[in-house]
Amino acid sequence: MHLVIVGGVAAGAKAAARARRFNQAIGITLYQEEAEISYTACGQPYYLSGLVPTRDALIIRNPAEFAAEGITVRVRHCVTDLNTRDRVLEVEDLGPDRRRVEQGGCAGDTGNAAVPDRRRHDGPSRD
């Protein structure tokens, strides 16, 4: 069994950590389109105001810490399609190569529209 988690801030990082606590045997991969995972969005105003001195102080856990628990974290990877029937995932590597990566046999059904069509997404920039 392989659990794939889309998004790696509060909910995604928590889901990965909890899943590992419950089951030591499964593979877990977390995809996060941003460069960082597990950061406190709530702390951002305090960073901007200077009360939190460094940007790094907002980050709770990094990919290496997850790797130590056998959780693979792929930052700068956007999940662009999720076919739960065939358990196939389409992932775009947002790194310099802009590769498209496809991974099969690993999707769990969230029962929700967890992966909006990012190609048509026109929301505010997170930069």
Ligand SMILES: Cc1cc2nc3c(=O)[nH]c(=O)nc-3n(C[C@H](O)[C@H](O)[C@H](O)COP(=O)(O)OP(=O)(O)OC[C@H]3O[C@@H](n4cnc5c(N)ncnc54)[C@H](O)[C@@H]3O)c2cc1C
């Ligand atoms: C300025 C600010 C202050 C806040 N203050 C508080 C507070 O005081 N108290 C409180 O309870 N809450 C607060 N919040 C809200 C809290 O931070 C959020 O509820 C929390 O971050 C939600 O976490 P999440 O993991 O569900 O979603 P998000 O934080 O939105 O994380 C989801 C991640 O998934 C990534 N992602 C989405 N789709 C894909 C995809 N297809 N492929 C790859 N990656 C994807 C996104 O880029 C994002 O990084 C605050 C938020 C902000 C911005």
